[in-house]
Amino acid sequence: MGVEISTGVDTSAIEKRSVGDAMWKGALCRCPKCGKGKLFRSYLKVVDECAACGEEFFHHRADDLPPYVAIFIVGHVLVGIMMHMEMVWRVHPMTYVFTMLPLAVILPLAMLPSIKGAIVGLQWALRMHGFNPAHREVAGQ
Numbered sequence: 001m002g003v004e005i006s007t008g009v010d011t012s013a014i015e016k017r018s019v020g021d022a023m024w025k026g027a028l029c030r031c032p033k034c035g036k037g038k039l040f041r042s043y044l045k046v047v048d049e050c051a052a053c054g055e056e057f058f059h060h061r062a063d064d065l066p067p068y069v070a071i072f073i074v075g076h077v078l079v080g081i082m083m084h085m086e087m088v089w090r091v092h093p094m095t096y097v098f099t100m101l102p103l104a105v106i107l108p109l110a111m112l113p114s115i116k117g118a119i120v121g122l123q124w125a126l127r128m129h130g131f132n133p134a135h136r137e138v139a140g141q
Helices: 019-027 065-088 093-125
Strands: none
Touching (some): 065 093
16 A cells, blocks of 8 residues: 655656766766866855756755764774884874874865765755755755
């Protein structure tokens, strides 16, 4: 006894969106739809719409996921490097202060735009939030 919900949108007319391509274009800080327009107007501020194709981005919800992903990646890389340094060379603890602390700040900040772009591309490809034509949001809501 399944229940069908009619959205009023012909799903056969909706184009397929490649998740991998959309995330790759987003990681390059480009529009996940066309790959030509810029995705950001400043460091992490997503444009309201693509200048090349007109795709709307004001309704994305990347929120806290990009920093979590960046910290997760950098944390695993730096801990691996620190463990290797400690087992091979037995370095002085101040070496970590002068090398790992700056890296722990700089690397996530450098990765954030690409990670956020990939998350916005993922949301676009999966038609999450306002990216679904059947459930469009109005700007400013």
